[in-house]
Amino acid sequence: MKEVWTSLVSIMGVFAFFQSILHVVLPPELWFAAAKLFHRLFRCFSTYCYFDITEMDGVNTNELYHAVQLYLSRSASMAASRLSLSRGLNSSAFTFGLANNDRLVDSFRGASATWEHAVTQRQSQTISWRPLPEEKRSFTLRIKKKDKPLLLPAYLDHIMETATEIRRRNQDRLLYTNSRGGSIESRGFPWESVPFKHPSTFDTLAMDPARKELIMADLNDFAQGKAFYEKTGRAWKRGYLLYGPPGTGKSSMIAAMANYLGYDIYDLELTEVHTNSELRKLLMKTTSKSIIVIEDIDCSVNLTNRSSKKPAPPCEPPSDLRPAGGTEDGGADDRTITLSGLLNFTDGLWSCCGSERIFVFTTNHIEKLDPALVRSGRMDMHVFMSYCSFQALKILMKNYLGWEDDEQSDELMRELAEVVDDAEITPADVSEILIKNQRRERREAAAELLEALKARVERRKERKRSLSEQVVEEEEEQEKRALESPKESTGQLMHSCNAKEDKGAEED
């Protein structure tokens, strides 16, 4: 055995010696041809098979080449000795790559695969409408012939999937808007995008930790639920309705969701969309792994129940929107935008166009929404964004003051816990107070917050008192008038009740 090995090594040595002589003696073209021939001969007797993945496939870019590059960048940073570094467009991460002629060994399902990167000068510029790069780059994959059925095409699929994931993670989120309306004339794409760099995360989001956990678990289940959605025959999408007073963190929650899942956001401005077909085009041009947001859905457009002929007036009716009159399938009146047109995408046949998409609707007035929109099963999760609770307050204090619980501040925290619910203050207002006092010493800033909350509680009590006094005064006045003119009594007392109800509603 030892002799066979020694003679093999000496043959290789002799061959390498001849190769180096040929390299010096022969002109480059001939040398390349000879080297190629040698490699071909060598491969005939080899137990390995080789696959070349070139950067350019004819004049087109070879997607697989870039996928391999990205895929290898994960392990290249640790294993290879010489690396190339790059940073892509819209990306904040650096990518490592194999340098010329460097090698890397990877394994998949127990089989090993060797990758080699080759960069050579392009011999002559072929005539093409698109200039080709001066360098010819390619990866060579070497695997054992016996492993071929095991690795192909599963290994390549795995590479493509991993590369897509890395690209998505490296790439900054994008925020798309349809500010140009639904028209797709301009470059065939109706959305405009900007890098999305909102810093809100679930850590910084002020809300009760238990509810936060629930939402995060729901998002995780959704993102990892491909098999479940396939098995149950459901479209891979989820709907969230976020509702609550202004400044309670609905938009911040959407940003936190996008950052958590690494999804892009499509901010759908419904007032810019004029017909159902425009809406359809817009939604069809959204990518998977994205969050489609419709903010203030109660104010956006005249979205009414499909059966309703007389829609309730929207907050700011856009001039060119006609009353909704769609049908169950959303297609009868395509000249307007209707609730059914929208629901067709979130719920109906079109919901399966594209996958892994989350719909988020926000509103300050859930009671104004059409029952069709809020009925159970339509929006999978209704999330009430409430006034600041004590738990939420602690998160904001941590965010803005770097506040950590300690025994010395027990009394202060106890007082804060006592007043925060009665103060009915939004996280946005708490943030304002904390920002104003940010430069102060932490305890001082927290004490200032306590004072602001106490003052707010007092103001609310005062307002309630004056409102109830006003109601009592009005009642007395009406009773007096009723006694003076008994005929009018019934109608006026009715009015008084309504006035009371209205005030009660306002106070709510």
Ligand SMILES: Nc1ncnc2c1ncn2[C@@H]1O[C@H](COP(=O)(O)OP(=O)(O)OP(=O)(O)O)[C@@H](O)[C@H]1O
């Ligand atoms: N729950 C929260 N956690 C952390 N910060 C918050 C929260 N709610 C509000 N804020 C702060 O207040 C600002 C406004 O909040 P945001 O825009 O998320 O409220 P919103 O509920 O979307 O309001 P609107 O109904 O007016 O759109 C945010 O930039 C953030 O700084």
Ligand SMILES: [Mg+2]
């Ligand atoms: Mg908002």
